[in-house]
Amino acid sequence: MTKRRVGVVMGGWGAEREVSLRTGEGVAAALESRGHDVVRVVCGDDGDAALDVQLRRARVDVVFLALHGRGGEDGCAQGLLELLRIPYTGSGVLASALAMDKVKAKEMFRLHNVPTPPYYVVARAQLGELAEVHGSFGFPVVVKPRREGSSVGVGKCASPEELVGAVTRALDHDDSVLVERHVPGAEVHVGILDGQALGAIEVVPRGGLYDYTAKYTPGQTDYFCPPRVPATRLRGVVNLGLCAARALSCTGACRIDVIVTPGGNEYVLEVNTLPGMTATSLLPKIAAACGIDYPSLCEAILDGATLHAALPRTRAPAGPPRRRPARRSRSVVGEDLDPSDAEPRRAAG
Helix, strand or coil, X not given: CCCCEEEEEEECCCCCHHHXXXXXXXXXXXXXXXXXXXXXXXXCCCCCCCHHHHHHHHCCCEEEECCCCCCCCCCHHHHHHHXXXXXECCCCHHHHHHHHCHHHHHHHHHHCCCCCCCEEEEEHHHHHHHHHHHCXXXXXXXXXXXXXXXXXXXXXXCCHHHHHHHHHHHCCXXXXXXXXXXXXXXXXXXXXXXXXXXXXXXXXXXXXXXXXHHHHCCCCEEEECCCCCCHHHHHHHHHHHHHHHHHCCCCCEEEEEEEECCCCCEEEEEEECCCCCCCCCHHHHHHHHCCCCHXXXXXXXXXXXXXXXXXXXXXXXXXXXXXXXXXXXXXXXXXXXXXXXXXXXXXXX
16 A cells, blocks of 8 residues: 555535534544555635645645535535646545535436435525425425535424424525425435445434434434345345436445335435545444444545546647746845746836
């Protein structure tokens, strides 16, 4: 294993910043235990330098993305890394953007015959006519901000009055909201690494809804790995997770959330392209169940770091180099300045 200078990028700009910091610190410590030269790159706070500036200063060989949510999981950071030509973990720009946008992800699922619960979208301007938009859709429903992760702003409601409150709260996190039919059943999460299924885990939140608190507060959720699903049916659930990841062109590590109903149907809720790696996160639990410890999982994810966009290399112009006109250098206290540091002159005339 070649040891590399790894930038673990964490923090971010959204509601999941604290979770990202916990993920990043765990990953950084794990990679250091394997002998890698790790640089912690924290971004998103007012006191942090811009991400591109930090990466140039750090001179890293590869980036382990420990970001969650907007700016980090939606293709923005991925696009920057493509331009900087720094290989990174996880999916590329397009897959990241599709997976983060729950509506676009559902459209891709339907295009690829991946079952997903019925839904509709509410824009901020439609809040006053929510009853008409909802129509005969029925209850209960689950309300989600269109572009958030970690179940931030998610609510379950069983009446028109609860719906108004849930949509209003979700609009605090996004300009449009997904209203999805609640499908009763077991919530099973499938872990995938480099196109291969690692396994699955069933989560049972004690509060009834696998929201932000249930995800990140120890003791709020019970876990069953493997899930309490017959083996033959579990194979179908895992295969459905693989189909969902392929529908969005995901690579690296990802986690797919699936509802397994008592009636024999399965529905994909969403795909997470940068799944959490905290002590309570699901992907490390799935990996541990198949014999992969946390440092090994982090290193396996790092091994898959790559560039996706195949941008052409900048080529020097053909022919002999052009001679630049001599410029008189300036000096301050006897020290010559680099000509490129000189202030540009305004053209006369």
